[in-house]
Amino acid sequence: MPACSASSPAPGRGRRPAASTVEPPGRPARTVFAPWDDPAAVPLVLFDRVTKRYGSETAVAELTLAVHEREFFALLGPSGCGKSTLMRLLAGFETPSEGRVLLAGEDLAGVPPHLRPVNMMFQSYALFPHMSVEKNVAFGLEMEGRPRDEIGQRVGDALRMVKLETLAGRKPHQLSGGQRQRVALARALVKRPKVLLLDEPLGALDRKLREETQFELMALQERLGLTFIIVTHDQDEAMTMATRIAVMDKGRIAQVGTPPVVYEAPASRYVAGFIGDINLVEGRVSAVEAGRVTVATAAGNLVVAGGAESVSVGQAVAVAWRPEKTRIVRAEEAISNGRATMAGTVHDVGYLGGRTTYHVEAAGLKLKAAVANAARSVERPVAAGDAVKLAVAPDALILLVR
Template sequence: MPSAPTKAALGPVRRAFSPWNDPSAIPLIRFENVTKRFGDFTAVDDLTLNIYEREFFALLGPSGCGKTTLMRMLAGFEEPTSGRILLAGQDLVGVPPYRRPVNMMFQSYALFPHMNVADNVAFGLKQAKMPKPEREARVEEMLKLVKLESFARRKPHQLSGGQRQRVALARSLALKPKVLLLDEPLGALDRKLREETQFELTDLQVTLGMTFLIVTHDQEEAMTVADRIALMNAGRMVQVATPGEIYEQPASRYVADFIGDVNIIPGRYDAGEGDARLVSEWSDAPIKVPFAPQLSSGAETWLALRPEKMSISLDAPPPGTTNVLPGEVWDIGYLGDLSVYRVKVASGDIVKVSVANRTRLVERPISWEDKVWLTWSPEQGVLLTA
């Protein structure tokens, strides 16, 4: 009996996708100097942003940063105070929501409790007056896509949270919009189901070849699903980049601190003679850092250093080791896959170090109040000027 064909991995497709690096690429969505005010409050402040066809794009930021307002303006639920929003070259200002080629999936799912799954998915198709045979075929297609074919006759209250989320997704996709808007779509799911669904969403998006725009305050969710992330603060874009770039090359202390854990070490830049260094109160000796030609000696700067880029040891490193910071273990967090150590250094500041738990047992575990030495190589840090 022949074996079933192996499903091709979608990772290479995503890695090869980067139209934002092509000067000739035309964005599908363009926010052009968009401002939105509610009375005296500016929710979105002179924002310009391009999103490309087939991109999974994430708007990330804390509550009140303007990300949901931006999505609602694209959907047509809000109008910009000034600026333009273009979709496939069409100016959307003044176009009502029902005439825009976008659909929105809400955090609450907004399923009709008196309708079964199939009727919920078919609702928008009925409103669009799609003929019944075509409508039934589309509903079957959508339920198969989200793996709910056998649940077509169930009511929403007979489904789990994850299944209700899939019904809402199928309904949003049924009309095959140019853009699917996802407003905190996984917030109601438990952590394990949320993580599984994130990968299912990315696979679905690549398979359909659609443009997805997700709003979230969950940095891990944005890092998992998105081709690019726009981090917002106070109505403005702080940085727009791929997940890897935004994590490894943050544009500011705000970005470094918002995305993952980080140690921000203040100091003054010293070009030195051959080596670039940071003179900081955190360390008795100058800290070797990447060379920064844009900085002059004496300039105030900050070293962003991720906890996993550092090593921690009970044994003093050999003489000549680069970047040694002694300290005392102040607190420990055991997270199963890794341990997080909070180490108090001589200046009184706390440095975070994370270590993967690769083995079940260690001969001499690092414990509270232990004297330890932290080390890292110069290229592991990023110098920030803002």
Template structure:
């Protein structure tokens, strides 16, 4: 029987429903390795049928958190619960969880087909079911013609896909993915992201993925937990994480951003003016309460920045910043300008919507950057 279809991503938000019960709960979890604290008093809930991403730089604790859920590490303090059950003392092989590691961990003496089928055969599944599910997994990772090969006859990316297929074929209640697409080339990586999303929705599984790749998390996840030094910096949907980062760390880690330090010089409700090295910047809708004289940061995304030549006029209502083009990056779909302003380097991204454009800006040219007040973010942490 096929599971019911999950609602469209925009309508899927069990974390906003007071009556919804999470599938996974990390309750005040701490993990220490000797004197080092890898995870510190962390509380987090993941709901059934989410595609949840743990995102952060190396050493932030995201893989340790996943390993505690899988049963390969034991919390130093706190609890890990799955479907309401405390997992303390429960060994990995009896948890309804499957994990794909960063390493391939394939059986070298077995064919691709046998590697993928191994877990199903150990569970005593009927031969016809094993064959059908292995064939489906091979199609998903685009290895149909390689079923009879051994791991040493495959490229690194192909071996990674075999490991992914082996993790998916058992259709666990909860699938843990530790940097699963790292060995794939860019095009195949992007294709596999959408295939994983489609499979997760079709089968009604819950996926938790560990990644340091912001684009991967933003593409695949229903929600993202951004981690920083063993703690949660922010948890939210991709649009919230991108458009309303809670801290300087989140703002700087997710995508490109301009960030300027300054001092609050005026407050009018949620409208806050900040004196900075690039001039006064007025934030139209500040989330955090601040006081005059407080040190804060103002941030905005490069794509929300208009750039024009220094002699051109800009409509009123925008912050206008004068500078000089330092460097230009042409990326096909967009062009990014690096602009020197009062000892800082700011960025403006312009979509290349037409094939033929007017005379482009050049390095060393005087320019103006314009940013609307509602595009500015006020960050106090």
């Protein structure tokens, strides 16, 4: 059976059912969950060499992707990359031009949307304004002709899941944005789907409520043991909630991996630039020795730890590193040996509360350094116009050949 793009064994958000429970302080311990690393694991959802065309336009191109049971999987990418098309193909609102979509090993070709064990929650929520919360949640079950007692029990359970049981009699216009989002979620969950599809579900919420709801969705998905697939263009949202992320570009998968893997080891220039903030400079390999690669760039020679097996001398490559892994000091200060050092001038400074970002011009390049504001102080050790040095450890540098 075709497999999705390879990912590193580094864990993403912790899950079931192994014994390890190492977690950062302040979070409840969760067991490690990584079925994608098991060659014998059978995916719950499989897009098998799927292509979708609209006339002369190709929205999805020969894409193969596997999602496992109990994953919180994110399809991440810019508008027009094909992520919503994939969601609609799984839901049955679109038909593949080529390839197959399988759910639990069953080819979904010819199965209409209402007979598929999936449910979709839209960004707009699409609630009926004339119906109460309770009636909105019950609507799908009533259309199926379920017994009245069963409907009452399941609707009550769904409302308790999302903590809206006391608002069952209200109409949508009497609810906040966050409450309407929960109604839509309860309506999707009440039908007990194998897979819940979330299409930009938090886009209508303000930032603080969106962040709170992300963790509520994570806890709910963990408790119910369902498979969630979310479509989003918000990288922070995907990094926070997902067990794995598929980064999409022009109808293809650019990389699949856990959030730490996609962030720390991007597979290409595109992924590196799309996920988070990053410094990226072009250069050529000048030496390969002892497992390290020396790259000649406009910023000087950068020595990268690792990647020696994938390059040769003279090859054009890029070197990338994250701003928060960059040390910045005044030009006269010393920096410990072993780090790549670049001299430059601070062009701008951005104070963002939890961190300060420095924009530095160095050898014609525009680079960034981000420093955590650990001390309670408004004084900055470096200011705009200062001559500075930027330093990066070899193991913080990322070698990119694509």
